[in-house]
Amino acid sequence: MVQVHVKSNPSKQWISAPTTVVTNLNPAQKPFVAAGVLAAIILFISIINAANMTQGVLFIIGIALGMTLLHARFGFTSAFRRFASVGNGQGLQAHMLMLAVASTLFAIILSTGFSFTGMEPKGYVSPVGVSVLVGSFMFGIGMQLGNGCASGTLYSVGGGQSSMILTLLAFIVGSTLGAYHFSFWMEETPALPPISLATSTGLGYGGALVLQLALFALIYWVTLQIAKKKNAPMMKALPTTTGWKKILRGSWPLFAAAIVLAVLNALTLTVRGTPWGITSGFALWGGKALMAMGIDVTSWGYFSSDANMAALKNTVLADSTSVMNIGIILGAFISAAVQGNFKPGKIKPGVAGAAIVGGLLMGYGARLAFGCNIGAYFGGIASFSLHGWVWAIMAMLGTGVALFIRPLFGLKNPKSTDSVC
Numbered sequence: 520m521v522q523v524h525v526k527s528n529p530s531k532q533w534i535s536a537p538t539t540v541v542t543n544l545n546p547a548q549k550p551f552v553a554a555g556v557l558a559a560i561i562l563f564i565s566i567i568n569a570a571n572m573t574q575g576v577l578f579i580i581g582i583a584l585g586m587t588l589l590h591a592r593f594g595f596t597s598a599f600r601r602f603a604s605v606g607n608g609q610g611l612q613a614h615m616l617m618l619a620v621a622s623t624l625f626a627i628i629l630s631t632g633f634s635f636t637g638m639e640p641k642g643y644v645s646p647v648g649v650s651v652l653v654g655s656f657m658f659g660i661g662m663q664l665g666n667g668c669a670s671g672t673l674y675s676v677g678g679g680q681s682s683m684i685l686t687l688l689a690f691i692v693g694s695t696l697g698a699y700h701f702s703f704w705m706e707e708t709p710a711l712p713p714i715s716l717a718t719s720t721g722l723g724y725g726g727a728l729v730l731q732l733a734l735f736a737l738i739y740w741v742t743l744q745i746a747k748k749k750n751a752p753m754m755k756a757l758p759t760t761t762g763w764k765k766i767l768r769g770s771w772p773l774f775a776a777a778i779v780l781a782v783l784n785a786l787t788l789t790v791r792g793t794p795w796g797i798t799s800g801f802a803l804w805g806g807k808a809l810m811a812m813g814i815d816v817t818s819w820g821y822f823s824s825d826a827n828m829a830a831l832k833n834t835v836l837a838d839s840t841s842v843m844n845i846g847i848i849l850g851a852f853i854s855a856a857v858q859g860n861f862k863p864g865k866i867k868p869g870v871a872g873a874a875i876v877g878g879l880l881m882g883y884g885a886r887l888a889f890g891c892n893i894g895a896y897f898g899g900i901a902s903f904s905l906h907g908w909v910w911a912i913m914a915m916l917g918t919g920v921a922l923f924i925r926p927l928f929g930l931k932n933p934k935s936t937d938s939v940c
Contacts, residue, residue, distance in 0.1 A: 538591075538609065538773040540756040545859030547768070555853035562845065569836040573636055576790055577839050581846020582853070584783055584795070588674040589851040590769075591776030592757060595668040595892040599659070599918040601940050604933045606749035608742025613777040615735040620781035621901035622731050626717070628788055629902070630724040638792030642902025644718075645889035647909050648710020654697075654887025655895065655910040657880045659917020662892070663925060665690070665877025666870075669797040669891035672878070673844055677851030679861040685874040686881075693882020694798055695805025702820030704887050714905040727903045755939040767857050784897065791839045794898035797847075798885040800840035803830050821886070869929030876928075888913075 559582060567575040587593065598610020627633065628640050645651070662668040665686040667675050672690060675683040713719075717727035745751075759769030771779075784795045806816045810831065816822055822831055835841045855861040866874075885891040888910055890899065896914065899907025922932050933940035 537756055538754055539759040539770045541761055541769075542758045544758055544760055544768055547859050548856040548861055551856035551861055552853060555849060555856055559849055559853070562849070566836045566842055569834050570842075573790060574837065574839060574842055577787065578842045578846045580783055580787055580790070581843035582850035583846075584670075584780070584843070585674050585677055585847035585850025585852075586854045587771070587776050587779045587783065588670055588847070589678050589854045590771040591773055592770070593773065593776045593780065594671060595896070596662040596666065596671050599915055600663055600922070601751075601754070601933055602742065602745075603915065603918045604922055605935050605937070605940055606745045606751040607754065607933070607940050608739075608746050608751070609754050609773065611742050612739050613773040615739045616774055617777035617781045618897070618900050619732055619735045620778055621784050621897070622728055622735075622903070624781065624785035625788065625794075625901045625903070626724040626728040628785060629717070633789060634792065635789045636791070638790075640788050640792050642715070642788075642904065643794055643796070643890065643894055643898040643907070644713045644715045644902055644904040645895070645899065645906045646710040646713050647906045649708035650704040650710065650887040651889065651895075651906050651909055652913055654704075654884040654889075655913035656917040656920075657884030658888060658891060658910075659914035660921040660924065661693075661877040661880025661882075661884060661917075662914075663877070663918050663921030664873040664928065664930070665881060666874065666930070668893075669881065669885065670847070670893050672881075673797065673847040674851035677848035678855040679852075679863045681863045682866045682870045682874045685866070685871055686878040689875045689878025690798075690882040691801045691805045691808075691878075693879035693884075694801035694886055695809065695882070696879075697883040697886025698802045698806065698816075698821035699819055700883075701886055705820065716903040716905065718903075724903070731900070731903065749935065752933070752935070752937045752940045767854075769858075780897075781901075784901065787843075794894070794902060795843070796840050796890060796894035796898060797844060798882070798891045798894060799827075800838060800844045801882060802886060803827070803835070803838055803841060806831055807835065867929065873925070873928035873930055 563575050563578055566578050594610055598614060601607035602611050625642060629642055632639060634640055667683055667686060672683050672686050676687055716722060716730060717724045722730065757770035759765055787795045802821065806822060809816050817828065817831065822828055830838045852861065888895050889906060895907055895910040899910060925932055
């Protein structure tokens with residue numbers, strides 16, 4: 520039974536807050552499922568032939584990420600919006616669990632150098648400067664207008680949400696524009712050097728892990744207190760089923776998905792040597808598109824590094840971030856079809872406008888901030904980078920500003936009087 524918003528006793532509703540409810544599900548869309556599985560097999564073989572087995576494994580991890588995100592409707596955008604608007608912290612609480620598990624696994628991997636492929640694991644530790652402050656703030660506004668972050672955009676496209684195609688296209692354009700301006704932001708604006716809570720402070724990975732776990736617990740507790748004080752409406756429970764069918768057919772509990780995402784991110788670190796990322800793939804796709812139109816982007820500062828230059832010249836199937844992005848879309852598509860929920864619809868003009876503006880802001884902001892909600896927030900914090908924490912604060916501030924902009928495009932915000940949010 521769906522848990523409802525109880526005004527008379529706000530404390531008990533936060534003791535146990537189910538995010539799924541057992542109900543009848545739509546029949547599986549078998550032709551779509553078959554098409555998705557066939558596409559996955561063909562792509563897997565193509566990726567191995569174009570690159571190597573490691574790329575194939577990363578593609579499979581991408582599919583698993585897409586399935587996990589869709590089955591739980593795991594949101595970064597919605598989590599920030601619910602908390603900023605009505606004080607609902609369920610999404611952020613899931614983030615804290617995800618970050619706690621990921622940080623623990625990352626600490627082990629980074630301190631021991633463990634790898635499945637022989638590639639030395641390195642976390643995402645980036646400078647903290649004006650570019651991060653501006654970029655993450657822009658991203659916070661953009662993800663609320665685009666109705667999805669980087670991961671949300673990909674799995675929503677795969678899940679059949681039509682407006683997210685516009686968000687994705689604008690995301691690519693914004694990321695490409697950010698790559699064009701990359702040198703200015705990196706060279707002309709002040710920044711501190713990269714700061715790791717583990718290696719730059721003397722704490723080591725053990726001490727940094729204890730510090731971060733304490734911060735996660737504190738944030739978790741604070742969100743509980745704010746939710747109780749504001750008597751925040753609960754998240755709407757997602758439909759699911761019972762038994763083993765729940766894994767493929769039903770929605771997953773938010774906290775279960777948080778743990779799976781953390782494990783998959785750690786697995787990515789041990790396979791390719793760096794954590795999960797998304798938006799560098801968008802800049803690459805934009806750069807390749809411009810190159811195809813005869814525009815030389817090799818002189819841009821962003822593409823001047825050996826890795827980015829090589830990615831420009833090679834097939835996109837040789838780029839690990841790209842194959843994982845494709846995997847996320849395909850994994851979400853297969854899962855939506857298994858659930859019987861792949862039903863693209865019409866796009867309202869206001870939603871279309873917001874999607875385009877939001878995508879542009881996210882794409883540009885991600886380049887400035889050394890990543891998005893995945894590369895900077897998830898991967899950065901799990902890597903013990905100070906810039907990940909700064910990203911989170913500025914993106915939340917951007918979300919607060921976006922709450923005043925969303926109604927201009929006809930988008931609704933959660934209200935304290937809602938029964939669910």
